[in-house]
Every structure is written in C-alpha cells, then in structure tokens.
Amino acid sequence: MKIGIIGLGLIGGSIATDLRKRGFASRILGHDASKLHAETALKFGLIDSLTSMDELIKKSELIIMAIPGDATLKLLPKVLDQVSTQVVCDVASIKNQICERVKYHQNRKQFVATHPMAGTEHSGPWAAKSGLFDGKASIFCDAEDSDEACLRVVHQMYECLNMRVLYMSGFNHDVHAAYVSHISHISSFALALTVLEKEKNEKNIFDLASGGFDSTVRLAKSDAEMWAPIFNHNADNVLTVLNTYIDSLNQFKTAIENRDREGLVYMITKANRIKRALRE
C-alpha cells in the first residue's frame, strides 16, 4: 500500500520504519514542515521520497497525520478537503476537539481518529525506532463516524504495528488520557523544576539520581511544543485531575507535619494497589 506520512518525528518515523520493514507499505511518501526533519528522515531512509503536501495527498492510499494535536486541528480539514478515496488517520494525543472539528465535513467518513499509546521522551526523526508500538494499545475514537472499509485499513495498519485496538468516544479518551498520561507529564515537569531550583549543584543531581529520581523525571525531557497545547486543549480534564493530585500531596504534607506514621503507611499501602492495575 502507498503510504503518505505528514510529520516525520518520533511517531511518524517509527511508524514508517515498521510499516516498511513488515511489508505493509510498498512506498512511503513524507512531508514535514521542518526542512531539517524532512531531510533527516529521507537521509535515514525512513521514507522513500519527500513531496509537497498536495502531492502526498494525491499519491497516497493511506495518509497518516503524525503531527501535534494543535497542528492536526488546523490541518485536518484542509487534508479532508482534498481526499476522494484516500484513507486519513491521525495519531494526536487529544481527540475530542479533533473529532468535533471535522464532525460535519463532507469527507468525515474517510477519516479515522486514533491515538497509539506509545512514545518516548525523545523527539524528532533521530528518535524513530522499530518496535516502538509493539504490544501497546491504540485507541480508535468515534469510530461510528468512519467508513467501515477505512476503519479496516487503519486497523490492519495497527495490527502490523503489533498494537491492540480499543474503541471509545473522543470525549472519554480525553478524560482517561488526562488521568493516566497528561497528569504524569505535569507531575514530572514540576518535579524537574523543583529539583533544579532546590539543587543548584547539578553534579549532586547526577550522583543521587539513581535513588528513583531518574525514572520519575524521565517524562520531564518531553517536548514543550508538543505538551503545552495538549494541556490547553484538554484543560478541563487536566485541571480536574491536577486538583486531585495537589490534594493528595497536601495529605502527605499534613501527615509528615504530624509525624503520622500510621497515616503515611495507610496512604502508601493504598498507593501500592497500582501494582494490581499494572498487573505486575
């Protein structure tokens, strides 16, 4: 199948790598607003050739939009304006607004809204790697608004990436994403800021980081241009969960102020239940 990928960063580049390697893609056209990203992706052999956006849309059977959520919001209607039989999917971390934006577009049925739940804290075509999606979940949103045949194509694409497909509304996706993914990033960014402020000597951070800090702060390396719009576009859900998070921290604070050993043990033991949810 002829694939066109708009956005040749970590996600677009990793998709390209495995779709080609595993025989799903016969040819991959690529486009990226950043000349550096585009030329790097070509040089690394992630794609077969670079094209203009118009040419990519015209010549691809499946168009994958692998750009940040706010860019997807802007570009998706224009892409849909130009398609006839082509299938279009996106991979953005916010889903409700994207689905709402094109709900009444005449070519809505050609579009499949998806969110593959995978990634690393790195970005750009340099970070692309094979196997990034293996065994993870991809969420299909508002699938009833997509054409059956288009859904099938995108489903096959994700099967090729070894992903489990789950279905939910765009609205529910955004609620769950705030709870499980977005709050983790805020927690990690704030932790990095705290430690950088308190620990003026970076050598100490490095030396002591193996005490657990390194894993908790991993996400704080994530890209600002990607995450600022996610928090804004999913603000209501993110604020709800952020308030609960700050409440939890204040409970720890009170317990420590009171040297309340039983209270701390109770809260930590309750937190330990996360093991069961992660099935470890």
Add this chain to the structure above:
Amino acid sequence: MKIGIIGLGLIGGSIATDLRKRGFASRILGHDASKLHAETALKFGLIDSLTSMDELIKKSELIIMAIPGDATLKLLPKVLDQVSTQVVCDVASIKNQICERVKYHQNRKQFVATHPMAGTEHSGPWAAKSGLFDGKASIFCDAEDSDEACLRVVHQMYECLNMRVLYMSGFNHDVHAAYVSHISHISSFALALTVLEKEKNEKNIFDLASGGFDSTVRLAKSDAEMWAPIFNHNADNVLTVLNTYIDSLNQFKTAIENRDREGLVYMITKANRIKRALRE
C-alpha cells in the same frame, strides 16, 4: 573476609550475592527479624548460614546493617556495644540522625555510615539481584568520625560492588536525598492515589499506562514500612521540597487555567534542563 549481614531483603541480599560472586566474602552469616526472609535467603543461597544477632556480631569481620532507617537507629548502638575490632556499616536512607545517635559512642570509630544509592521498587530476598549497585554512587557520611582502617574496608567492599564513593556530612546527605530521592517517591505515591481515585476502571489504567504513566508511577510500588519512617525522620527537608513541588504544580495549574501557552512552553523548556543534569 567473614561478612555478617543483618537484614536479608533487597539490599542485604543483593550485597551478599555480589560480595560472594566477586570473591570479597569468604563466608556470609545472616540474620533477619523475619523468619520468612531469613529462611528464604538461606534457601536461595544468598548467605551461608543463619545465626543469632550476638553470634553474627562475634564471628564477623565486617557487619553490614541492611535494615530500614528507624530500625538502624534503634539497633546500631546495641551492635556497637558488642564490637571490638569488627567493622560496622549501615546502608540506611537517612543519615543525620543515625550519625548523631552514635556520635559519642565509645566504639564510634568502628562504624562507617553509608548510603548506596540504588534499589528497585521491589523488596524482600526474592528481589535480590546481582549487579544492582554497578555504576551507582554510595555516599559516606561524617567519615571523619570513622577509623581510617575501617573506612578502607568499607571502601573496598563498595569497590567490589562497582560503586563510586562520595563523601558528605550526614546533614547534607539528608538535604540532597530529600531533593532528589524522597520527593520522587511522594510524587509517585500521590500520583498512584490520584489515578486510582479518578480512574475507577483498572482496565483503563492498564491499557493507557504506556503513555508515560508506568515510568512515573514505578516508585509507587515501594514498601510503606520502609518509606513512612524515612519521610518522618527527614521531615524538615522533605517538607521544604514538598512545598516547592506543590508551588510548581500550582504554577502549572494557573497557566492551564489561563490557557497560557507561552507560560507552559517556558516552564516545560526550563524543566527540560534536567536532561543536562542527568547527562543524557
């Protein structure tokens, strides 16, 4: 060298494994207040034999106390009461109170206060593993209060575990540990509590956890009986950094409430500097 290990959990068991494997220990005696831990450690071959505490102290050249901080605080003076030429070291995560507790003990010079900065979220002799300490840092505290020859023995022991040794006061250790290690654990426990409260369906947590949540919440599986006393014993430092952390989160909250994209990008970009501190 004849080694005695008091406390046969993750840390004591992992030390035993590598000291034997790498030829540092000629014989390892073990003791644990939990019969289950003690017998498991013996069955797994982590130690050569189980003994009473008194016998372990009498027959060992180097005694390693690998028990939680509050237990170390209670037991260390009693162990020191019984030593003559034996070297004693501890591995607890709190150091200032431990050093203060035995500062004027007649056998203080036989004691070396250390904190190997390594671990996992698992506990017990089942979690013991070779290589746990490789490449990590071990902090020696108030080393000027220890005998030179004793310091040398403990230094050699940590070299055998492939650890870099750093020196600082017990007071400074506790400040830095609060900034880099203790706050990470609180952040992670509170995150687990938040998500467990908000996300009633554990299946969703599992499906969506690859969005970054899994790494941020890893530490939330850590043992309550170990961590509650650490927070209490290091309360002043932990509260200072916890307040800064809550302030940072409130700044994110305000920025999101105002849909302040520039403010968010600024904060996240600042947080990204943690990459440099971690040298990645």
